[in-house]
Amino acid sequence: MRATVIHGTHDIRVDDVPDPSIIKPTDAIVKITASCVCGSDLWSYRGITPVEEPKRIGHELVGVIEEVGSEVKTLKPGDFVIAPFATSDGTCVNCQHGMHTSCVNGSFFSAADKDGLIDGGQGEWARAPWADGTLVKVPEMPDADMIPSLLTLSDVMGTGHHAAIAAGVKPGDRVVVVGDGAVGLSAVLAASRLGAERIILMSRHADRQAIGKRFGATDIVEERGPDGIARIQELLGGPGADAALECVGTQESLEQAVGATRPGGRVGYVGLPHAVSQVPIFQMFLTNVSLSGGIAPVRSYLDELLKDVLDGTIEPGLVFDLQLPLGEVADAYAAMDERRSIKTLLWPGR
Amino acid sequence: MRATVIHGTHDIRVDDVPDPSIIKPTDAIVKITASCVCGSDLWSYRGITPVEEPKRIGHELVGVIEEVGSEVKTLKPGDFVIAPFATSDGTCVNCQHGMHTSCVNGSFFSAADKDGLIDGGQGEWARAPWADGTLVKVPEMPDADMIPSLLTLSDVMGTGHHAAIAAGVKPGDRVVVVGDGAVGLSAVLAASRLGAERIILMSRHADRQAIGKRFGATDIVEERGPDGIARIQELLGGPGADAALECVGTQESLEQAVGATRPGGRVGYVGLPHAVSQVPIFQMFLTNVSLSGGIAPVRSYLDELLKDVLDGTIEPGLVFDLQLPLGEVADAYAAMDERRSIKTLLWPGR
Numbered sequence: 001m002r003a004t005v006i007h008g009t010h011d012i013r014v015d016d017v018p019d020p021s022i023i024k025p026t027d028a029i030v031k032i033t034a035s036c037v038c039g040s041d042l043w044s045y046r047g048i049t050p051v052e053e054p055k056r057i058g059h060e061l062v063g064v065i066e067e068v069g070s071e072v073k074t075l076k077p078g079d080f081v082i083a084p085f086a087t088s089d090g091t092c093v094n095c096q097h098g099m100h101t102s103c104v105n106g107s108f109f110s111a112a113d114k115d116g117l118i119d120g121g122q123g124e125w126a127r128a129p130w131a132d133g134t135l136v137k138v139p140e141m142p143d144a145d146m147i148p149s150l151l152t153l154s155d156v157m158g159t160g161h162h163a164a165i166a167a168g169v170k171p172g173d174r175v176v177v178v179g180d181g182a183v184g185l186s187a188v189l190a191a192s193r194l195g196a197e198r199i200i201l202m203s204r205h206a207d208r209q210a211i212g213k214r215f216g217a218t219d220i221v222e223e224r225g226p227d228g229i230a231r232i233q234e235l236l237g238g239p240g241a242d243a244a245l246e247c248v249g250t251q252e253s254l255e256q257a258v259g260a261t262r263p264g265g266r267v268g269y270v271g272l273p274h275a276v277s278q279v280p281i282f283q284m285f286l287t288n289v290s291l292s293g294g295i296a297p298v299r300s301y302l303d304e305l306l307k308d309v310l311d312g313t314i315e316p317g318l319v320f321d322l323q324l325p326l327g328e329v330a331d332a333y334a335a336m337d338e339r340r341s342i343k344t345l346l347w348p349g350r
Numbered sequence: 351m352r353a354t355v356i357h358g359t360h361d362i363r364v365d366d367v368p369d370p371s372i373i374k375p376t377d378a379i380v381k382i383t384a385s386c387v388c389g390s391d392l393w394s395y396r397g398i399t400p401v402e403e404p405k406r407i408g409h410e411l412v413g414v415i416e417e418v419g420s421e422v423k424t425l426k427p428g429d430f431v432i433a434p435f436a437t438s439d440g441t442c443v444n445c446q447h448g449m450h451t452s453c454v455n456g457s458f459f460s461a462a463d464k465d466g467l468i469d470g471g472q473g474e475w476a477r478a479p480w481a482d483g484t485l486v487k488v489p490e491m492p493d494a495d496m497i498p499s500l501l502t503l504s505d506v507m508g509t510g511h512h513a514a515i516a517a518g519v520k521p522g523d524r525v526v527v528v529g530d531g532a533v534g535l536s537a538v539l540a541a542s543r544l545g546a547e548r549i550i551l552m553s554r555h556a557d558r559q560a561i562g563k564r565f566g567a568t569d570i571v572e573e574r575g576p577d578g579i580a581r582i583q584e585l586l587g588g589p590g591a592d593a594a595l596e597c598v599g600t601q602e603s604l605e606q607a608v609g610a611t612r613p614g615g616r617v618g619y620v621g622l623p624h625a626v627s628q629v630p631i632f633q634m635f636l637t638n639v640s641l642s643g644g645i646a647p648v649r650s651y652l653d654e655l656l657k658d659v660l661d662g663t664i665e666p667g668l669v670f671d672l673q674l675p676l677g678e679v680a681d682a683y684a685a686m687d688e689r690r691s692i693k694t695l696l697w698p699g700r
Contacts (some may be wrong), residue, residue: 093588094613099638102589102613166640238443239452263444263452264647272635279629285622288449290516290642294635297614 002348003123004329007054009047012333014326017056020127023115025071026089028131030081032063034147035121035346036320037332038085038155039181040272045333048274058122059085059109060154062147065135072131080142081135082306083128084298085109085155087118090133100299105130121154122329124348136302138310148317148345149309152186156343157305157316158298159270160186160247164194165301166293167243167268171195174236176260177217179247180208182319182343183270185215187245189316192216193308200232200241202256208342211318224252229259241265246293250275261289269293319343325350352698353473354679356407359397362683364676367406370477373465375419376439378481380431382413384497385471385696386670387682388435388505389531390622395683398624408472409435409459410504412497415485422481430492431485432656433478434648435459435505437468440483450649455480471504472679474698486652488660498667498695499659502536506693507655507666508648509620510536510597514544515651516643517593517618521545524586526610527567529597530558532669532693533620535565537595539666542566543658550582550591552606558692561668574602579609591615596643600625611639619643669693675700 005015020029041057043049065079075081088095088103095103107113107129110120119126128134142150149157160183169175175196177187180203191199192215201217202224203209209220221231233240240262246253249271257267258280270293284291308314322341324332326348335341355365370379391407393399415429425431438445438453445453457463457479460470469476478484492500499507510533519525525546527537530553541549542565551567552574553559559570571581583590590612596603599621607617608630620643634641658664672691674682676698685691 097612097614099612099614102637104589166638239454262447262449264447264449266642269635273631276631279631281623281626281629284641285619285644287452288516288642288644288647290640291634292616292638292640292642294638297638 001124002326003119004057004326005054006044006051006057008051010045012045012057012330014329017123020119020125022067022069023127024129025069026130026132027069028065028072028075028128028135029067030061030063030083030126030128031066032061032121032124032126032348034151035061035348036151037336037344037346039183039336041333042337043274045337056110056117056120058120060151061109061121061126062151062154066125068131074132075135075137080138082138082150082153082302083109083121083126083135084158084302086299087113087129087134088299089130095133098297098300100297101295122326122346134299136306138306148320149315151345152316152319153298153302153305153309155298156182156319157186157189158301159183159296161190161301161305162296162298163187163245163247163268163270163293164190165268167245167266169194169196169243172197173242174198176200176202176232176241176244176257177247178202178244178253178257178260179271180205180212181247184247185211185319185342186316187247188212188217189215189314191245193314198236200235202228207321211342214318224256228256232260239263243268247271249273251277255280258284258289263287263289266290266292270296320345323347351474352676353469354407354676355404356394356401357404358401360395362395362407362680364679367473370469370475372417372419373477374479375421376480376482377419378415378422378425378478378485379417380411380413380433380476380478380485381416382411382471382474382476382698384501385411385698386501387686387694387696389533391683392687393624395687406460406467406470408470410501411459411471411476412501412504416475418481424482425485425487430488432488432500432503432652433459433471433476433485434508434652436649437463437479437484438649439480445483448647448650450647451645472676472696484649486649486656488656498670499665501695502666502669503648503652503655503659505648506532506669507536507539508651509533509646511540511651511655512646512648513537513595513597513618513620513643514540515618517595517616519544519546519593522547523592524548526550526552526582526591526594526607527597528552528594528603528607528610529621530555530562531597534597535561535669535692536666537597538562538567539565539664541595543664548586550585552578557671561692564668574606578606582610589613593618597621599623601627605630608634608639613637613639616640616642620646670695673697
């Protein structure tokens with residue numbers, strides 16, 4: 001089959017790779033309908049995470065079940081499914097706590113489990129381990145225009161939602177969102193969905209600001225650092241936000257989030273803290289600002305968010321501002337790298 | 351009057367100092383019944399926080415109102431009161447959020463506000479700013495044997511409780527307490543009071559273990575580091591505790607708390623992070639272990655905890671294993687410094 005392989009910095013190609021097959025009776029094979037490029041894929045693309053040898057990449061996918069192993073009970077060929085970026089058995093102690101990303105049998109798409117490679121999303125097919133636990137069935141075959149929103153449930157919408165849940169966003173809250181990428185915008189939508197009264201999006205890009213407002217942002221702050229904090233305090237007429245959602249993962253973004261939060265407020269963080277050298281613990285101690293979050297257990301939120309997507313309550317798929325056939329994946333990465341696209345959807349079948 | 355003054359490392363004396371007086375109409379003067387030495391006082395005593403010039407010290411006190419300013423409404427001479435270690439007006443935006451330690455008009459006993467020195471607890475009298483907000487009246491004059499427990503509400507019991515609240519301890523939880531000082535032991539009591547099912551106290555001292563067990567610890571772990579974490583996982587038969595209460599403030603204790611917590615679990619921290627060089631943010635990200643807490647807004651918990659002290663539900667005063675007259679304050683500090691005493695109570699009137 002054809003699938004995306006990263007060969008080195010700025011070198012991404014569609015190669016011929018082995019077709020996936022059922023390895024364990026709990027596996028399923030999914031024919032991929034749509035996939036996309038994640039901000040975290042850019043770490044390798046930009047060479048920040050070195051690429052030692054060519055490797056498969058991608059971890060967001062929706063598609064149709066083609067084959068199931070003999071122990072798969074809840075899925076059958078023809079079912080349309082959403083795959084969260086992490087695989088999980090759904091039954092272990094951590095899954096029971098809703099922490100599917102810490103599943104004792106789990107792994108990640110584009111990584112490997114002890115049975116071998118788990119195909120990434122950016123290809124024609126994928127093996128999905130622990131199919132009953134990992135995959136979520138969509139009740140009916142969705143229309144094409146529903147696909148982008150369903151695809152966000154494999155990562156960015158669930159991740160933005162996790163930031164809001166980690167920060168305990170509740171009706172009436174005043175929330176700051178740091179980061180205007182697809183996850184930050186999803187966090188705006190999640191905060192709005194949870195009833196936040198004010199949502200301040202920190203953004204300097206008109207296209208992202210527009211989607212942020214459509215998702216429920218009540219205010220935009222373009223300033224950063226101390227000026228950004230001062231502007232937030234001015235807008236809120238007080239010592240800061242009840243909650244800040246940190247959706248970037250740098251030292252500056254974490255300090256921005258902590259500084260924008262009122263005493264006793266909560267920072268929910270989902271940006272991979274790749275570039276965080278120092279958590280401002282003393283400032284947090286003196287102000288009782290808490291820090292919750294991490295890699296999002298998207299699976300645990302999927303049923304709830306799926307319902308809202310299907311009934312039209314939310315349309316997170318608006319974060320996709322570029323759609324390309326799989327064969328043009330190099331353009332997809334370049335467009336996101338150069339910020340010409342917020343998030344790019346890939347169609348393997350086109 | 352006589353009050354404790356720290357002159358330098360290991361040099362603590364009772365000196366003659368000016369009597370306090372009403373400076374603002376919202377002040378009260380308290381005749382101190384009992385005070386004590388805090389673990390945080392030892393930072394100066396040990397020279398870790400340099401003492402540039404002689405300064406007043408102490409911040410925990412209970413006593414009897416001697417005089418009130420013209421605008422004090424809820425207190426009168428003769429009332430027995432508890433003073434939390436932070437002063438607060440009780441009305442500002444941060445106090446309304448229960449964050450009295452961030453009161454916009456607040457300060458700390460033994461520090462200064464804009465009107466001048468706020469006397470510390472280790473003396474005969476103290477000026478209490480914002481008396482209506484700061485002080486909590488005990489309904490009746492307490493018996494002498496109730497004094498130690500009431501005194502813990504000025505700091506350590508409220509601080510241990512804050513660790514448990516920050517970590518979201520709830521009925522049925524399995525909790526680890528890191529630190530067997532007065533705050534750690536209070537955290538055990540707080541977790542027990544909140545309904546924790548298992549409480550593992552990390553302690554190597556028989557006297558502290560005994561009080562911990564009396565306060566509700568179900569297990570003691572003497573090992574530290576990876577061995578301590580392995581022992582906790584063995585005791586709990588799983589990936590770690592639901593919550594860890596970090597009551598020390600060192601790099602090792604924070605890592606111990608994070609490592610002892612299961613994926614998705616919560617660390618409540620109240621140890622002043624004086625000696626924390628690096629929050630293990632990447633480990634926290636991968637496991638979704640959250641970090642909440644900070645300097646405890648003891649005032650916000652005082653009414654609730656006072657009720658339980660007065661009706662005998664909790665007896666936090668057991669942390670005091672040494673009681674001395676104020677004149678022997680040097681012995682009090684030495685005893686705590688040398689770990690001969692868990693916490694030492696001082697009687698200014700004896």
